[in-house]
Amino acid sequence: MVAVIPALIVLILVTPGLMGRPSVLSAIPILIVGLTDANVVIDVHGAVDHYRYRTIIVIIEGQDNVSARYNGSETETFDVDMSIPRSATAVFDLSVLVANREGTTFALNATVFTGTDEVGDFVSLTDRDTMRTTIAYAPADFRTLIPAGRGP
Numbered sequence: 001m002v003a004v005i006p007a008l009i010v011l012i013l014v015t016p017g018l019m020g021r022p023s024v025l026s027a028i029p030i031l032i033v034g035l036t037d038a039n040v041v042i043d044v045h046g047a048v049d050h051y052r053y054r055t056i057i058v059i060i061e062g063q064d065n066v067s068a069r070y071n072g073s074e075t076e077t078f079d080v081d082m083s084i085p086r087s088a089t090a091v092f093d094l095s096v097l098v099a100n101r102e103g104t105t106f107a108l109n110a111t112v113f114t115g116t117d118e119v120g121d122f123v124s125l126t127d128r129d130t131m132r133t134t135i136a137y138a139p140a141d142f143r144t145l146i147p148a149g150r151g152p
Helices: 003-019
Strands: 027-033 040-044 053-062 069-077 079-085 090-098 105-116 121-127 133-137 141-145
Touching: 027 090, 027 105, 027 121, 040 090, 053 079, 053 121, 069 079, 090 141, 121 141, 133 141
Parallel strands: none
Antiparallel strands: 027 040, 027 141, 040 079, 053 069, 053 090, 090 105, 105 121, 121 133
């Protein structure tokens, strides 16, 4: 009976690593995309709390304007945020690669579309792995967790 409590504690601490999840909850990154009057704002940081990542890379490539290319890369950083002009491109590919200090990589490949309809200005993101689309109208933004285990 005395050994049951330490065994349960060990199982609680070991199970996330065995399942391929980071053992530190704050290590899970989140992508936030929002709109201002003139810019598309992109931010990558810890979903739960501040966490210093080994590497965060954000690559933006315009689809309707192939000359629109933006890169953001930081090492030993808490976050990466970028702001690109809405006039540069209305549709772009977004690739995010994050490596935490424990060796887990997180990646998201998506297509982002910005536009205006009868409701107002909007931004949509389609995850190319799941084909799931999310739409947010300004001034709101949308947030999505960056999944583990795949590269751009």
